[in-house]
Amino acid sequence: MENKHSAKVAWQDICLPKAEGGLGLRDFVTWNKAMNLRLLWLLLVGSNSLWVAWNTEHRLKRTNVWATVVQSNSSWIWKNIMALRPTAKDLTTCELRDGKRASFWYDTWTSHGPLIDYVGTEGPRKLGIPITATVAEAIRTDQWSFPSARTRCQALQNLRLTLISTPIPLPSRGSDCFKWGPPSVRTPCFSTKIAWEHMRPTATKPSWAKAIWFKGHVPKHAFTFWTANLNRLPVRARLVTWGMNISPLCCLCNQQLETRDHLFLHCEYSEQLWDLLLRRLGQPSFIFQEWNTLVSWLTTASNATPAKLKLLVCQAAIYNLWRERNNRLFNQQSISPSALFSLLDRSVKDMLLARRTRKGFSRLLSRWFAHT
Numbered sequence: 001m002e003n004k005h006s007a008k009v010a011w012q013d014i015c016l017p018k019a020e021g022g023l024g025l026r027d028f029v030t031w032n033k034a035m036n037l038r039l040l041w042l043l044l045v046g047s048n049s050l051w052v053a054w055n056t057e058h059r060l061k062r063t064n065v066w067a068t069v070v071q072s073n074s075s076w077i078w079k080n081i082m083a084l085r086p087t088a089k090d091l092t093t094c095e096l097r098d099g100k101r102a103s104f105w106y107d108t109w110t111s112h113g114p115l116i117d118y119v120g121t122e123g124p125r126k127l128g129i130p131i132t133a134t135v136a137e138a139i140r141t142d143q144w145s146f147p148s149a150r151t152r153c154q155a156l157q158n159l160r161l162t163l164i165s166t167p168i169p170l171p172s173r174g175s176d177c178f179k180w181g182p183p184s185v186r187t188p189c190f191s192t193k194i195a196w197e198h199m200r201p202t203a204t205k206p207s208w209a210k211a212i213w214f215k216g217h218v219p220k221h222a223f224t225f226w227t228a229n230l231n232r233l234p235v236r237a238r239l240v241t242w243g244m245n246i247s248p249l250c251c252l253c254n255q256q257l258e259t260r261d262h263l264f265l266h267c268e269y270s271e272q273l274w275d276l277l278l279r280r281l282g283q284p285s286f287i288f289q290e291w292n293t294l295v296s297w298l299t300t301a302s303n304a305t306p307a308k309l310k311l312l313v314c315q316a317a318i319y320n321l322w323r324e325r326n327n328r329l330f331n332q333q334s335i336s337p338s339a340l341f342s343l344l345d346r347s348v349k350d351m352l353l354a355r356r357t358r359k360g361f362s363r364l365l366s367r368w369f370a371h372t
């Protein structure tokens with residue numbers, strides 16, 4: 001998506017979901033982190049794989065995933081996995097059963113989150129529970145080792161109250177059950193999708209997204225429309241600002257500055273095409289003042305023309321106007337607005353025929369021919 005002159009659309013924006021204005025591509029670095037989180041999860045839940053067994057024996061030794069210190073000579077992959085611990089901490093909780101896997105200080109097994117964060121690093125000393133202890137190891141003679149009732153530490157007082165109402169872990173209750181995901185979607189299994197959703201960049205959903213990725217869109221039309229909508233097509237006015245020594249005049253009329261809005265909306269060539277198209281859509285003839293006017297017209301429901309027909313026709317129009325512009329520039333070929341309209345007419349008919357059995361498309365063909 002880049003060329004030597006300028007990035008057309010930032011990679012981070014492209015990786016946003018379509019509803020958030022991107023192309024829904026997956027950013028490799030984030031996706032890779034999501035995959036590595038799975039390995040961290042396997043270590044945490046103690047899966048039966050050889051990899052987990054080896055790492056538990058040789059790397060974690062007598063400590064746990066959270067407490068282990070990463071050595072500077074550790075492997076690259078191990079360092080990468082361990083660097084994901086803060087993310088994993090946000091996404092894992094433990095349902096306490098026998099307490100043999102859950103780390104007393106590091107796992108989230110009470111509503112306070114990891115107790116090492118809640119009570120502080122003095123916690124192990126104050127409670128006399130080692131930093132690497134499991135919850136089961138923190139039980140003394142079938143009881144919680146409660147913080148002193150006279151403690152002035154608010155966190156310890158709260159912890160005391162929590163423990164009073166928490167049943168002690170017992171072997172008869174089975175193994176501790178780790179859960180993956182934010183509070184709204186906790187599952188007993190790891191999910192790369194949840195990890196990805198948690199880490200990926202997000203943006204508010206722009207209202208124009210529904211003018212582009214509607215059900216039944218033509219990918220190449222939608223993509224050109226998406227790029228035009230972000231004003232990232234290499235129209236001549238932009239090329240000139242990048243320092244290219246070319247004429248800035250419109251390839252269609254050769255009279256005005258070739259900006260996006262001129263090329264697609266105000267050029268006399270485009271105006272003639274829109275005039276023919278709007279008539280066929282049963283709309284009064286009018287001029288789109290600017291790109292946003294076109295988009296808000298597309299996203300506003302009207303009784304005169306079904307939304308899908310408007311979208312299909314307008315995206316095809318923008319795509320074909322851009323193609324006509326490029327044909328003139330690169331192939332020295334040109335056709336009149338009415339010839340382009342005939343082309344569009346046929347192409348719309350073909351698109352509607354191909355989609356006639358899809359939901360919302362069955363009556364569009366007759367609508368397209370209603371104003372001939």
Ligand SMILES: [Zn+2]
Nearest residue numbers: 250252253267
């Ligand atoms: Zn023009």
